Amino acid sequence: xxxxxxxxxxxxxxxxxxxxxxxxxxxxxxxxxxxxxxxxxxxxxxxxxxxxxxxxxxxxxxxxxxxxxxxxxxxxxxxxxxxxxxxxxxxxxxxxxxxxxxxxxxxxxxxxxxxxxxxxxxxxxxxxxxxxxxxxxxxxxxxxxxxxxxxxxxxxxxxxxxxxxxxxxxxxxxxxxxxxxxxxxxxxxxxxxxxxxxxxxxxxxxxxxxxxxxxxxxxxxxxxxxxxxxxxxxxxxxxxxxxxxxxxxxxx
Numbered sequence: 617x618x619x620x621x622x623x624x625x626x627x628x629x630x631x632x633x634x635x636x637x638x639x640x641x642x643x644x645x646x647x648x649x650x651x652x653x654x655x656x657x658x659x660x661x662x663x664x665x666x667x668x669x670x671x672x673x674x675x676x677x678x679x680x681x682x683x684x685x686x687x688x689x690x691x692x693x694x695x696x697x698x699x700x701x702x703x704x705x706x707x708x709x710x711x712x713x714x715x716x717x718x719x720x721x722x723x724x725x726x727x728x729x730x731x732x733x734x735x736x737x738x739x740x741x742x743x744x745x746x747x748x749x750x751x752x753x754x755x756x757x758x759x760x761x762x763x764x765x766x767x768x769x770x771x772x773x774x775x776x777x778x779x780x781x782x783x784x785x786x787x788x789x790x791x792x793x794x795x796x797x798x799x800x801x802x803x804x805x806x807x808x809x810x811x812x813x814x815x816x817x818x819x820x821x822x823x824x825x826x827x828x829x830x831x832x833x834x835x836x837x838x839x840x841x842x843x844x845x846x847x848x849x850x851x852x853x854x855x856x857x858x859x860x861x862x863x864x865x866x867x868x
Contacts, residue, residue, distance in 0.1 A: 617830065617864045618653035620686050621857070622818075622841025623674075627657075628665035640666075643853070644674050650857045654684035654712070656839045659705070660719065661696035668700045675709040686839060687711035688756075690719045691742045692735065706746065714746055715776050715816070715839075717756040729758035729778045732766040740770050747771070754816055759800040764807045774814035774836070777804055779829065783820035786828065798832055805833035823847065826863045838864060 626643045630636060647655060655678055657666040671687060678685035687709060695701040706714055716739070718730045730739075743753050754774035757763035759782070767775045782801060785794035801817075808815045814836045817829060822843035829835065840860060848856040 617835050618837040619860055619864045620654035620656045620684065620837055620839045621647050621652050621844060621860075622656040622658065622839050623647070624658055624665040624841050625845040627667070627670055631663075631665060640670055641673065641677070644677055646853065647857060648677070648681050648683060650854060651861060652683070652857065654678070654686055654837070656686040656688060656715075656841065658688035658717070659699065660689075661693050661699040663697070663699055668698060668705055671705055671709045671711075675711055678712070679710075684712040685709070686713040686715055686754075686837075688715040688717055688839075691716050691739065693719075703742070706751070707749075710749070711751060713752040713754055713774075715754040715756055716742075727780065729756050729760070729763055730766075732762060736770070743771050752814075754814070756818075757804075759797060759804050761800075761803050761807050764804050764811065764813065768811045768813055772813065774816055775804070775808055776816035776818055776839070777801055777835075778819050779817050779821055779825075780819040782829070783822070783825050786825050798828065801829070802832040805835065809834070823859060823863055826860075827866070830866065 623640060623643055626638055627640050630638055630640060644655060655674060657671050657674055659666040659668060659671055675685045689702045691702055693702040746753050752773045754776045755767040755772045756776045756778060757767060758778050764775055782797045785797055805815055816837045817835050818839035821838055821840050844856055844860060
């Protein structure tokens with residue numbers, strides 16, 4: 617399992633003061649120095665945290681340092697103010713992986729996977745256009761085998777399983793629903809393996825629930841942001857990154 621660190625929260629703190637402190641680029645470089653496998657940004661059209669310029673700059677740094685850059689977002693997000701539009705951002709940033717998420721402007725954070733039947737033809741056209749530039753594509757899905765089948769049918773390279781409910785049930789000690797959720801995640805992993813799809817996972821993953829995710833089966837990559845920043849308040853940023861690297865590499 618590889619670790620991609622989502623640095624949206626660093627950009628959010630920076631934007632709250634209207635200057636470049638903390639510097640997103642400094643944290644990008646620190647993550648690379650510490651040995652993370654990749655970096656993730658998920659810009660929204662309102663630029664509440666990562667901006668279009670951030671995406672382009674961070675992608676270049678990742679390329680120069682031979683680590684993967686993962687760009688997340690809604691493929692149908694149009695230009696809005698300084699946001700140049702998701703499709704244009706893909707063309708300019710040239711990320712290694714694009715993860716498509718059904719966000720809208722009102723969402724605080726991603727809270728559900730892509731629903732089969734939503735703009736199927738347009739989604740397939742977008743995925744096909746990315747294949748022409750050798751970008752790996754991933755679809756953010758709920759832990760549902762029908763969604764795995766849908767991702768394969770549209771032509772994605774990977775799925776990213778939404779782990780929000782998984783994390784919430786464990787935090788609430790709702791063991792009945794937690795076990796059910798784990799079972800669904802395991803079923804998705806098994807089906808994805810049979811379908812030759814890569815497997816990512818993300819949302820509310822942390823040091824407490826990562827071992828339980830590993831028990832579900834083999835996952836290629838996890839994307840973690842919020843928990844890393846909150847844990848950094850307790851442990852410091854460098855120590856936190858090393859704790860997460862150690863946690864994900866226990867799956868090897």
